[in-house]
Structures are given as C-alpha cells and as structure tokens.
Amino acid sequence: MRRRTFLQGAAASGVAALSAPAIARQGFTLRQKAARMLLMGFIGDNMETDGAAAIAGHLESGRIGGVLFLRHNVRSRDGVEGMTAHFRSIAPDAWMAVDQEGGAVQRLSGDLGYSPIPRAYVISEEQTVEEARDIYRAAAIEFRDAGFNLNLAPVADVQDDENGVIGRWGRGYGADGERIAEYAGAFIEAFESVGAACSIKHFPGHGRSSGDSHHGFVDITESWSEAELDPFRRLINAGQAHLIMGGHLTHIGLDPAGDPVTFSRPILTDLLRGQMGFRGALVTDDLDMGAIHENYDQREAVIRSIQAGNDMIMMSNSAAPDPELPIRFADWIEAAVANGELTESRIEESMARLDVLAARSI
Numbered sequence: 001m002r003r004r005t006f007l008q009g010a011a012a013s014g015v016a017a018l019s020a021p022a023i024a025r026q027g028f029t030l031r032q033k034a035a036r037m038l039l040m041g042f043i044g045d046n047m048e049t050d051g052a053a054a055i056a057g058h059l060e061s062g063r064i065g066g067v068l069f070l071r072h073n074v075r076s077r078d079g080v081e082g083m084t085a086h087f088r089s090i091a092p093d094a095w096m097a098v099d100q101e102g103g104a105v106q107r108l109s110g111d112l113g114y115s116p117i118p119r120a121y122v123i124s125e126e127q128t129v130e131e132a133r134d135i136y137r138a139a140a141i142e143f144r145d146a147g148f149n150l151n152l153a154p155v156a157d158v159q160d161d162e163n164g165v166i167g168r169w170g171r172g173y174g175a176d177g178e179r180i181a182e183y184a185g186a187f188i189e190a191f192e193s194v195g196a197a198c199s200i201k202h203f204p205g206h207g208r209s210s211g212d213s214h215h216g217f218v219d220i221t222e223s224w225s226e227a228e229l230d231p232f233r234r235l236i237n238a239g240q241a242h243l244i245m246g247g248h249l250t251h252i253g254l255d256p257a258g259d260p261v262t263f264s265r266p267i268l269t270d271l272l273r274g275q276m277g278f279r280g281a282l283v284t285d286d287l288d289m290g291a292i293h294e295n296y297d298q299r300e301a302v303i304r305s306i307q308a309g310n311d312m313i314m315m316s317n318s319a320a321p322d323p324e325l326p327i328r329f330a331d332w333i334e335a336a337v338a339n340g341e342l343t344e345s346r347i348e349e350s351m352a353r354l355d356v357l358a359a360r361s362i
Contacts, residue, residue: 031333033347035062037311037312038326039065040316041068042054043321046075046078046079047079056090060090060091062091066094067097080112083147088147096148119170119171124179133189137193151191154183155202156181156184157202158207158227158228159207177233184231185235185238198243199283202246203261204247204267207228209223217260220249232276233276242281243282247262248261248292260291263301263305287314288317312350333347
C-alpha cells in the first residue's frame with residue numbers, strides 16, 4: 001500500500017495507525033518530536049541575513065518543523081525564492097508557510113512579479129466556483145514554484161463589511177455557509193492538486209468580530225452566531241478540512257473559563273474534534289501576536305496551546321527575536337512532560353496528525 005493512501009485511510013478512520021513515519025519515530029527523542037511541532041519565523045529577507053542563517057542552522061540540526069514567512073521576509077522574488085530553495089535543500093520535508101489568500105493578504109504579490117489573486121469576496125461575486133478553481137490553480141502553481149508547501153489560507157469566516165479584519169478587506173466569500181464552503185473548497189482543491197497544504201481559518205469564526213487579535217484579545221461572545229460554524233462543518237464533512245487554524249478569540253458561551261480559542265480545550269477538542277468530527281491537524285495563529293504575547297509568557301502559551309489540542313505551534317519570533325527559541329521550545333515540552341503538564345502520548349497524537357498532513361503535500 002502506498003504511504004499516502006495508508007496515511008489518508010488512517011486519518012479518515014480517526015485511528016492513529018502505525019505508519020512508516022511512526023515506525024521511524026520510535027527512535028526519536030522527545031526533543032526531536034517536539035521540534036516537528038514548531039513552525040518558526042525569523043527576521044531577514046535573503047540568505048545573507050543573520051535570521052535566515054539561523055533558520056538554516058535549526059533546519060540542519062532538526063530543531064524546527066518548518067519556516068514561517070511574513071510580509072517582512074518577502075521583499076524580493078530572488079530573496080524569498082533563494083531562501084526557500086536553500087531551506088528545502090537542507091530539509092526537504094520541512095514546511096515552508098506563508099499567507100497567500102489573495103487581495104490584501106498576498107505575500108507573493110504582483111509587485112514582486114507574481115500574478116495578482118483577486119480578493120475572496122470579488123471572486124465569489126464575479127466568478128463561478130469552476131472559474132475560481134482555475135484562478136487558484138494558477139496561483140497554486142506559482143506558490144509551489146516559489147518553494148512553498150503550506151498556505152495559511154483560505155478564510156472560512158463570514159463576510160461582514162462592518163468587520164475591520166475580514167470584511168473591510170473582502171477576505172470572506174460571503175455570508176452563506178454553503179457558498180463559503182464551495183469557494184474555500186475550490187481554493188483547497190487547487191492548492192492540494194499541486195502538493196500544497198492549506199490551513200482553514202479562523203475557527204470558530206472571526207468575521208463578525210469587532211477587534212483585531214494582532215493587537216489584543218477579541219471577544220466574540222455577543223457578535224458570534226452558531227451559523228459561523230457552518231462553513232467549517234461543511235468543509236469537514238466534505239473531507240476537505242485537513243488543517244484548521246483557531247483564532248485568538250474569546251467566547252464565554254463556548255468556553256466559560258474565558259480562555260482564548262488558542263488555549264481552549266472545550267472549543268478545539270470538545271467542539272471541533274468531538275461534536276464536529278474534525279480529524280485533521282490544528283495549527284495556532286501566531287503566538288507572537290499581541291493578544292497572546294502581551295498576556296502570557298512564551299512557555300505558558302506553548303504548553304497551553306498543546307494542552308488544548310494544537311499540533312503545530314506557530315511562532316513568528318518577531319516580537320522579541322530569539323535565535324535560541326527552538327532550543328527553549330524543546331526544553332519547555334521536555335519539562336512539561338516530566339512534571340505531568342503534558343504526556344508523551346499527547347505529543348505522539350500530534351505527530352500522527354502531522355504525518356497525515358505531510359503525506360498530502362510534502
């Protein structure tokens with residue numbers, strides 16, 4: 001049986017089968033397993049920068065599972081493609097992740113010579129689902145050619161023009177769950193067809209919020225409605241949801257403790273996995289965003305994210321750049337297992353989910 005088929009079958013059944021990667025991991029230390037969970041950013045826009053050199057060293061030493069590229073990393077086509085090529089030559093199985101939604105959130109932009117991608121709302125208003133799929137397929141080919149294999153998109157939030165984070169920029173496909181799922185599904189199909197994974201965001205719904213989690217917590221208790229789960233549920237039921245990103249959002253009704261979704265087991269594990277049947281991997285939004293780093297220290301943020309059910313931990317390492325972050329990350333997880341905050345079996349659960357995700361793309 002082919003590795004990809006085997007792993008997809010395991011994911012569909014919800015059973016962590018003993019796959020070839022799992023067998024290979026039997027000799028891994030806990031620190032090596034922890035490293036696969038870290039998606040880390042850096043400061044630098046070409047391979048001559050100290051930040052890029054540090055990333056290359058971490059990849060070579062197996063201390064991180066992937067690289068996060070933000071706007072400040074993508075200043076020139078030669079620079080970004082030089083970095084992805086170099087990083088992938090060191091670690092071919094590592095994630096190379098960037099936001100490439102289209103419209104205002106397109107890091108590989110037209111200014112750098114890439115084809116502009118219309119914003120989601122424009123596409124849903126002016127193109128059929130089939131036409132959208134063709135647009136996204138062309139974008140996906142450029143994405144892979146640029147060296148990336150993880151798109152931190154599409155948005156499955158509802159489009160509300162009053163919202164300053166999603167609606168203002170036309171990042172949503174509309175207000176109807178079926179319509180959102182159709183267009184987001186076309187996006188996912190296009191990128192997966194060329195071997196790139198997609199992260200659906202921002203669970204359980206950011207579209208009717210009244211704040212920006214880049215700057216602080218966003219309380220959606222009063223603005224959110226259960227209808228905002230509909231596009232996520234449809235994508236899960238259609239077998240198109242393989243990676244979902246939670247938002248730095250709070251909702252007292254869904255989690256009476258008031259914890260942000262990123263740290264909320266009731267929302268990520270009980271609701272998303274339990275009630276909605278999601279069997280894929282979960283990735284945090286950036287733990288260096290204001291909502292998190294202004295209220296929690298990094299160790300607490302990492303451990304609580306894993307306890308809640310997240311499998312991939314995104315840290316842009318931009319708020320206070322630390323070249324030794326991957327070493328400290330592994331220290332935190334190792335200590336958390338030793339003192340009972342985490343179990344190694346919990347880390348293995350994430351490894352199994354990430355194996356399945358990787359089999360679809362890397």
